[in-house]
Amino acid sequence: MKLFKKGKNQLDEMQEQNLRKLESWGFWLTWGALLLSILIQMLVYKDEAAKYLKGEWIVFMASCLFMLVGCVRLGIWSRRGIPSFTNILLISLLAGLVTGIFVAVYNYLSYGDMFTALITVLITGICTFALCLLALSLSLSAYKKRRQKLDSEGDEK
Amino acid sequence: MSKNLKLKAARAERDMTQKALADAAGVSRQTINAIEQGEYNPTIKLCLTICRVLGKTLDELFWEDEEDETL
Structure with missing residues (x-):
């Protein structure tokens, strides 16, 4: 059974636009949830926070950097x-x-x-x-x- | 965005269902329905494909007067 058709997009333009909107919402929800999770863990772990939050912090900063570089490259400041x-x-x-x-x-x-x-x-x-x-x-x-x-x-x- | 009744009429004129038009234009029936209901603003590329399938011009199917646009 074939799961994917190689190279061919199965979506039409409206479905593609809707999926992109959904992906955008998904990204920002995850980004916000990650920030909130970091802040809450900082309050919970206090002085030991840095020890436990390295992974989250790297992912968070990488996503920020990705958006920053992407926006500058496209010449976009903000909506x-x-x-x-x-x-x-x-x-x-x-x-x-x-x-x-x-x-x-x-x-x-x-x-x-x-x-x-x-x-x-x-x-x-x-x-x-x-x-x-x-x-x-x-x-x-x-x-x-x-x-x-x-x-x-x-x-x- | 107002409903696209011109598209619906042109489709009926050719005795085509939404599904048949969708297949001919290479999109989903949901997309054709959304265009007819005025819920989706298609790209010029898709407008041209639909026009070719229905044998109409862009003006005939997609031109809107200013008062229609505000509806």
């Missing part, structure tokens, strides 16, 4: 976001704030010391903000270069 410095500054601030709050809860639950928790919020928040801003600035610059190249390709005559 709704506008590629501007103001926007990446706001996103970095938000990332710093969210990470700071997460680390504060994590530290407070681990050590029960409010002062230490607040200090780490500041340090982690600022570091996350700076790293996010750096990563997003580099991505923005790569995106703009690629966009310019793609827009200048081909004959307009």
